[in-house]
Amino acid sequence: MRTDSPPVIRLEDYRPTDYLIDTVDLDFNLDPNVTKVTALLSLRPNPLGRPNAPLVxxxxxxxxxxxxxxxxxxxxxAYTASPQGLTLHAPPQRPFELRIETSVNPTANTKLMGLFRSNGIYCTQCEAEGFRRITYFLDRPDVLSVYTTRIEAAVEEAPLLLGNGNRADAGLMPGTGRHFVVWHDPHPKPAYLFAIVGGRLDTVSEVYTTQSGRRVDIAIHVEQGKRERATYALDALARSMRWDERVFGREYDLDVFNVVAVSDFNMGAMENKGLNIFNDKYVLASQDTATDSDYANIEAVIAHEYFHNWTGNRITCRDWFQLCLKEGLTVFRDHEFSADERSRPVKRIADVRTLRAAQFVEDAGPLAHPVRPNRYREINNFYTATVYEKGAEVVRMLKTMLGDDVFRKGMDLYFERFDGTAATIEDFLSCFAEASGRSLDHFSEWYAQAGTPILTASGFYDEVSRTYRLDLRQSTPPTPGQPEKKPLVMPIAMGLVGEGGRDLPLVTDNDVALHDGVLIFDEAATSVTFHNVTEKPVPSLLRGFSAPVRYDIDLSDDELLVLFSADSDPFNQWQAVQTVLIRQLIKGTEAVKTGRSLPPSDRLVRALAEFTAATAEQDAAFAAQVLTLPTESDIAREIGRDVDPDAILSARRAMKRQLSEALLPTLERLHIKLASSDAFSPDASSAGRRALRNAGLDLIAAADPERGEQLAAERYAAADNMTDRMAALATLALIPGAGREDALADFAARFAHDPLIMDKWLALQAMIPEPQTLDRVKGLMQHPIFTLTNPNRARALIGSFAMGNPTQFNRIDGAGFDLLADVVLKLDPLNPQVAARLLTAFRTWRMLEPGRRLKAEAALKRVAAAGNLSPDVTDIAARSLG
Incomplete structure (x- = not known):
C-alpha cells in the first residue's frame, strides 16, 4: 500500500518488451498458508527491444x-529483489532459463487477486495484473507464452485440480496423501489468462461435438451441494458454442472446457483459456433460487466468457489501452447471442437502459474517458461501462454502417490475420476498411473521444413541392482533458412514418449517404431533403438505437405518441413513449419544487390505456418494458444539473399513481389473465408473461396500496418460483407497515442458509426510498449474513444503497455520503478493487443541487485525505474531485 498517487501510464509511451518468454513451466505445491510456486521461464532478448537492457x-x-x-x-x-519486483541487472543476450521459487499465502489474500482461497477452494484471478502476485513475471498482455502447469495438493483437501489447456499427466504420490495433475496449453497466451483451481467441487458435464466433429468435454464445477443449480449454465454454454460456430464461424480449440463457480470473486467472471472462473452469482440457478433476470444474466455471462476464447484469448490486447478491443467486441457478441436466444427488441431496450444508466452517467461526470483511454493510473479502474457498453455500441455502429455481409467479411479477416497475436484497435479497424474498401479513419474517433454526443433534429415539410427537409446537428460537451470535440460519424437508421404507420419511401439526392435506411451523418451540421413525400411525415430516427447518442428531436408529444402507436421499429415505439414520459416527469419535478402537482396529459393516458388493452398480451415482455416508467436516475440524467432527488421521487410517484389509476381496470384483468398454472420454465416467453404480470402488480399497488399489498402478500405466499416471490416482496417493500416487515422476516428465515439468495434481500432493503433506510442499512451491516470481505455482500448492500437509492444516498444532511466514505476507507485495505468500484457512486455528485453537492464533496475529500490508500481508491478519489 502507498499514499502517493500511482504514476500515469500513457498510450504514447508504449514500447515493446525487452525480453520475450517463449515457455513457462509452473509447479504449484498448494498449501492454505504457504504455497510454493516454482516458475521455469525460457527467455530470449526481443529483437524489437533495447539491447543489453536489464530484465525487470x-x-x-x-x-x-x-x-x-x-x-x-x-x-x-546480480539482481535486486523486493516484494514488488525482481531485476536481473545484466541478463544474457541469448536464450536462457530463469528458475524462480516464490511463496504466497492464499488464505490471507483478501484482495482476491493472484492465488487465493474461497470457501476452501484454491483459485486464481490474474486480470489485469494479478499474475505478479503469484511469481515474478513480465506481467503485460503482449508477452505470449506456452504454459505447462503442474499442480500438487492433498487429495483430501483438493481432489479436483484444474488448469489451462488439456490434461497431460496425473498421479498419486505414494505415502504422502497428495496427488498431482499436469495441464498443458498449446496456445500462447498472456499471463492474465493463466488460471488454476483446486478443491472439493461437484460437477455437471457433457460431451459437446463441434461442427467439424471434434469431441469436447464441457463441465461446470460448483461448491458441494449446488450441483443441481448448475445445469442451466451448462446448457447455456453448449448453446453459446453452437451459436459462435453458426454466426461467426468460430470453433472451440481444446479437448476440454471447464467453468468453475466460487463465492468470493471481484468480477462477474474471467475468461482464462479453457478454464473460466465465475462468481457463483452468474452460474447457480434454479426455479426456487433464481429470478428470470438471473437466468438471463447467467446465459449472457456464460456466453460472454466463452466468446472471449476468440475475441480476447486467441487474439488478445497489445496493451491495456486496447481493453475495449476484447471487451467491447465481446459484449457486442454476447448481446447478439442473447437477442437471438430471446426477444431482439426487448434485449435492445434492456441494453440501452443499461447503457444510459451507467455509461451516459459516466460520460457526463468526472470519471469520463474515451472508449480507448490514452492514459491511466490504475488499470483496474478502467473496467468501466464506457469500455464495455459503449465499446459494444461502437462495434454495433460498424456493423450498421457496413451491413451484415461486409461486417462478417471483416470479422473473418480479423480472425485470420491476427490469430495468435496481441492486437490493437487499428489492427481491428484495418480489417473492416479492407473488407469494405472504405476509410474508417474518421469513424475511429469514437475510440478516442470521450463524452456522449448530442444529436439535434428538426424537420420541415413542404406540401407544395412534396419535400421533407431534415436538419441535423451534433455536438459533444467537454469532458476532463478534452475541452474541444470533433464531429463523429453517426449511422442514423431512420424512416419517415406516414398515416397508419406505413414507412414512406426514402428518396434523396444522389450525393446523400443513405443506404438501406441508414443515413451516415459525419459533420457538425447537415440538411437532407427527401423527395416525393406525399404527406407530412413523422421522422423515426436512430431506429434500434443505431448510435450511442443523446438526442433532441423536434417533435411534439402528440407526434411522438403517433410513433408509439404506429412505428414499425419496436425500439422507437418504446423510445417515443419514454420521451413523452421523461418530458412530463421533468415538468412534474419543477412543479413539485413550487408545491404543485402536474398530472400526465390525457393523450398520454389514452395512448398507454389503448396499448395495454390492445397489444400487451401479444408481446408481454415488450409490454412490461413499456409499462416501466423511467427511473429516478433517468430523470436526473436528463435534468443534468442542480438535481433535487426528493423532488424527482415525488414527481415520479405522482405520475405513477395517476397513470396506474387510469389503467387500473385493464391491469386487474391482465393480472388475472396472466396468472398461470403452467409448470415453471425459464424460457423467454414464460419470463415475459411473468414480467408483465409483475409490472402490473407494481402499478396496481401504486394506484391502490391496500389492494396492492393484498395481491402482493397472496403472490408471495403462493409463489412457486423466485421471480414471483421477489416481485411480490419488492412491491411489499414500498408499502410501510407490518406486512412488509413480516414478509422480509419470512424471506430471511427461508433462505438464511444461502448467502447468494440473501443478497437479494439485502439489496431490496437498501433501495427502499425512505429516511429510515440509512439506519436499516447500518443495522444490516451487523447481520450475520453480511461481511465486507465478500464482494457480493458488499455490492448487494452498500452498492445497492449508493447506486440504487438516489434520495437516501444523496440525503440533504450528507449522512448517505458519509456512510459510503466510511465503508470505502474500511474496505480499502482488504479489497481495493471493490472499494474503488463502490466509490464510483460519487460520479454524479456535480449534478446535485448546491447543498448536497457540498456534502458530497466533503465526503470525497475525506476519503482522498486519508493515509495509506490503495492506488485504486486514490485514483478514483482524485479523478472524482479533479
Whole structure:
C-alpha cells in the first residue's frame, strides 16, 4: 500500500518488451498458508527491444525463496529483489532459463487477486495484473507464452485440480496423501489468462461435438451441494458454442472446457483459456433460487466468457489501452447471442437502459474517458461501462454502417490475420476498411473521444413541392482533458412514418449517404431533403438505437405518441413513449419544487390505456418494458444539473399513481389473465408473461396500496418460483407497515442458509426510498449474513444503497455520503478493487443541487485525505474531485 498517487501510464509511451518468454513451466505445491510456486521461464532478448537492457520482472507482495539462471544460483549482486519486483541487472543476450521459487499465502489474500482461497477452494484471478502476485513475471498482455502447469495438493483437501489447456499427466504420490495433475496449453497466451483451481467441487458435464466433429468435454464445477443449480449454465454454454460456430464461424480449440463457480470473486467472471472462473452469482440457478433476470444474466455471462476464447484469448490486447478491443467486441457478441436466444427488441431496450444508466452517467461526470483511454493510473479502474457498453455500441455502429455481409467479411479477416497475436484497435479497424474498401479513419474517433454526443433534429415539410427537409446537428460537451470535440460519424437508421404507420419511401439526392435506411451523418451540421413525400411525415430516427447518442428531436408529444402507436421499429415505439414520459416527469419535478402537482396529459393516458388493452398480451415482455416508467436516475440524467432527488421521487410517484389509476381496470384483468398454472420454465416467453404480470402488480399497488399489498402478500405466499416471490416482496417493500416487515422476516428465515439468495434481500432493503433506510442499512451491516470481505455482500448492500437509492444516498444532511466514505476507507485495505468500484457512486455528485453537492464533496475529500490508500481508491478519489 502507498499514499502517493500511482504514476500515469500513457498510450504514447508504449514500447515493446525487452525480453520475450517463449515457455513457462509452473509447479504449484498448494498449501492454505504457504504455497510454493516454482516458475521455469525460457527467455530470449526481443529483437524489437533495447539491447543489453536489464530484465525487470513485476511482483506484488511476493516472497522470493530461490533464483537460478540456467540452473546456477545467482550472486546477490546480480539482481535486486523486493516484494514488488525482481531485476536481473545484466541478463544474457541469448536464450536462457530463469528458475524462480516464490511463496504466497492464499488464505490471507483478501484482495482476491493472484492465488487465493474461497470457501476452501484454491483459485486464481490474474486480470489485469494479478499474475505478479503469484511469481515474478513480465506481467503485460503482449508477452505470449506456452504454459505447462503442474499442480500438487492433498487429495483430501483438493481432489479436483484444474488448469489451462488439456490434461497431460496425473498421479498419486505414494505415502504422502497428495496427488498431482499436469495441464498443458498449446496456445500462447498472456499471463492474465493463466488460471488454476483446486478443491472439493461437484460437477455437471457433457460431451459437446463441434461442427467439424471434434469431441469436447464441457463441465461446470460448483461448491458441494449446488450441483443441481448448475445445469442451466451448462446448457447455456453448449448453446453459446453452437451459436459462435453458426454466426461467426468460430470453433472451440481444446479437448476440454471447464467453468468453475466460487463465492468470493471481484468480477462477474474471467475468461482464462479453457478454464473460466465465475462468481457463483452468474452460474447457480434454479426455479426456487433464481429470478428470470438471473437466468438471463447467467446465459449472457456464460456466453460472454466463452466468446472471449476468440475475441480476447486467441487474439488478445497489445496493451491495456486496447481493453475495449476484447471487451467491447465481446459484449457486442454476447448481446447478439442473447437477442437471438430471446426477444431482439426487448434485449435492445434492456441494453440501452443499461447503457444510459451507467455509461451516459459516466460520460457526463468526472470519471469520463474515451472508449480507448490514452492514459491511466490504475488499470483496474478502467473496467468501466464506457469500455464495455459503449465499446459494444461502437462495434454495433460498424456493423450498421457496413451491413451484415461486409461486417462478417471483416470479422473473418480479423480472425485470420491476427490469430495468435496481441492486437490493437487499428489492427481491428484495418480489417473492416479492407473488407469494405472504405476509410474508417474518421469513424475511429469514437475510440478516442470521450463524452456522449448530442444529436439535434428538426424537420420541415413542404406540401407544395412534396419535400421533407431534415436538419441535423451534433455536438459533444467537454469532458476532463478534452475541452474541444470533433464531429463523429453517426449511422442514423431512420424512416419517415406516414398515416397508419406505413414507412414512406426514402428518396434523396444522389450525393446523400443513405443506404438501406441508414443515413451516415459525419459533420457538425447537415440538411437532407427527401423527395416525393406525399404527406407530412413523422421522422423515426436512430431506429434500434443505431448510435450511442443523446438526442433532441423536434417533435411534439402528440407526434411522438403517433410513433408509439404506429412505428414499425419496436425500439422507437418504446423510445417515443419514454420521451413523452421523461418530458412530463421533468415538468412534474419543477412543479413539485413550487408545491404543485402536474398530472400526465390525457393523450398520454389514452395512448398507454389503448396499448395495454390492445397489444400487451401479444408481446408481454415488450409490454412490461413499456409499462416501466423511467427511473429516478433517468430523470436526473436528463435534468443534468442542480438535481433535487426528493423532488424527482415525488414527481415520479405522482405520475405513477395517476397513470396506474387510469389503467387500473385493464391491469386487474391482465393480472388475472396472466396468472398461470403452467409448470415453471425459464424460457423467454414464460419470463415475459411473468414480467408483465409483475409490472402490473407494481402499478396496481401504486394506484391502490391496500389492494396492492393484498395481491402482493397472496403472490408471495403462493409463489412457486423466485421471480414471483421477489416481485411480490419488492412491491411489499414500498408499502410501510407490518406486512412488509413480516414478509422480509419470512424471506430471511427461508433462505438464511444461502448467502447468494440473501443478497437479494439485502439489496431490496437498501433501495427502499425512505429516511429510515440509512439506519436499516447500518443495522444490516451487523447481520450475520453480511461481511465486507465478500464482494457480493458488499455490492448487494452498500452498492445497492449508493447506486440504487438516489434520495437516501444523496440525503440533504450528507449522512448517505458519509456512510459510503466510511465503508470505502474500511474496505480499502482488504479489497481495493471493490472499494474503488463502490466509490464510483460519487460520479454524479456535480449534478446535485448546491447543498448536497457540498456534502458530497466533503465526503470525497475525506476519503482522498486519508493515509495509506490503495492506488485504486486514490485514483478514483482524485479523478472524482479533479
Amino acid at each position: 520482472l513485476d511482483g506484488d507482495e511476493l516472497l522470493l525463496n530461490d533464483l537460478r539462471l540456467d540452473g546456477t544460483p545467482l550472486d546477490a549482486n
